[in-house]
Amino acid sequence: MTNARRWWLATSALGLFAQPVLAQQAAPADATTETGNDIVVTGYRTSLAAARDSKRQAAIIKDSIAASDIAAFPDLNLAEALQRLPGVAINREAGEGRRISLRGLGPDFTRVQLDGMEVLGNVDSPQDSRGQTTRDRAFDFNLFAAELFNHVDVEKSYQAQQSEGGLAGTVALFTARPFDYRGSKIALSAQGGTNTLTRDFQPRITGLVSKTWGNFGLLVSGAYSRRKTREEGVDTYRWRHNTASGSDISSLTAAERAKINSGDLLFARGNRLSVWDSTQERVGITAAMQWNPTDAIHLTLDGLYGQFQGDRFETHLASRGGGSSTWLGGGETFAGVTYPNSKVNALQWNDRNEVVYLDVTGGKASTETRIQNTRNVFKQVVLSGGCRACRGPDRLLDWRRRAVAL
Structure with missing residues (x-):
C-alpha cells in the first residue's frame, strides 16, 4: 500500500470518529435551562x-x-x-x-x-x-x-x-454535663398539643444552660410536661364457672338448662362500661459541675430531681348478680328493699363454653367510682472522680459516692 492510500484511510477513520463528537457539541438555539427550588438536607x-x-x-x-x-x-x-x-x-x-x-x-x-x-x-x-x-x-x-x-x-x-x-x-x-458543650450553650424548646376527648392544652417545655471556663464548667437543665388523656371502653373480667344460683331459667330449653346446671359454662363476673380520665404531670431538673484540675484528674458532681404526679378518675357501670358475680343470682335484700330473682330469657356460648350473650329480666347493675392521686419524687446526687497516670489509657482511680432519696 502506498503512502498516499494510507493517509487517505487514516483521514477517513478520523472523520468517522470525529462526526459524533461534532454532533454532540451542536445544541438547539432555543434550549433553556430550568431551575427548581433548593433542596436542603439536614442530618446528624x-x-x-x-x-x-x-x-x-x-x-x-x-x-x-x-x-x-x-x-x-x-x-x-x-x-x-x-x-x-x-x-x-x-x-x-x-x-x-x-x-x-x-x-x-x-x-x-x-x-x-x-x-x-x-x-x-x-x-x-x-x-x-x-x-x-x-x-x-x-x-x-x-x-x-x-x-x-x-x-x-x-x-x-x-x-x-x-x-x-x-x-x-x-x-x-x-x-448532660458542661464539658459536653464547650463554651456557652443555651437551648429552649416549647411544644403544645391537645386531643379530641379532653380538649385541654398540654404544654411541654425543656431548657438547658451550660457554661465552661477553661477546666471548670456548670450546667443546669429542666423539663416540664402535663398531659391529660381519656380512655373509654368495655371491660369484661374474671371469667369463672357458675350455675343458675336461684335465677329463673324456666324459659330456656332443656339442653340450655342442663348446660347451666352442669357448671360447664363460664360467666364473666362483671361487664363494665368504663371511662378513665388521667392527668400526668412531670417535672425534671438536672445540675452538673465538672472540674479538671489537671489533664489526668477529673471531678464531677451530678444532681437529678424528678417528680411525677398522676391523677386518675375512673367511672364504671357494671352488671352485678348475686354474690357480686354475674347476672345470674337469686333475690337479694339491700337497704330494706328485697329485689326479685333474675330471669334468664336466652343465652349463647362459644366453643370454649364462654357465655357471650345473655338476655336477662330483673338483672342488677352497679356503679363504681375510683379516684387515685399519686406523687412520686426521685432525688439523687453523685460525686465521681478519676485519675489517669501519665495520661495513659489505664484508669488507676475511679470512684463514685451517691446520696439518694426516693
Missing part, C-alpha cells in the same frame, strides 16, 4: 458516628442513643426513646410508655444505672394491685423526661467490670 452526622463508634469499640453487645437522636422524635418519656433500639419492647399506661422488656425478658430482669450508680424508681399505677409497685425490681421510665439525658447505653451482654444483676441486660442513663 456527629451523633450517628458517635453511636456507631461506641457500638464498634465496645467489647460487648451494646446500643446507644445520643441526645440529638432523643430530640429528633416526639417521644413522651424515656421509655419511648428506648423502644427505638433493637431488642427493646415497652408496655404502656394511659398512652405512654412505662416499663421496658429487654431481650424478651420482663422488666424485673433489667438493671438500670443513672450516672454510674444503680437505681430503682417506681411510680404508683392503677395497673398495679394494692401497692404492688413497692415489691418489684422493675424501673418505671416514665418518671423522667427523655430530654434530661445526654445519651443512653443499652448493654445486652456482660463484662468483668460490671456488678452482678441484670439478667436481661443493663440500661445506663447519663445526664
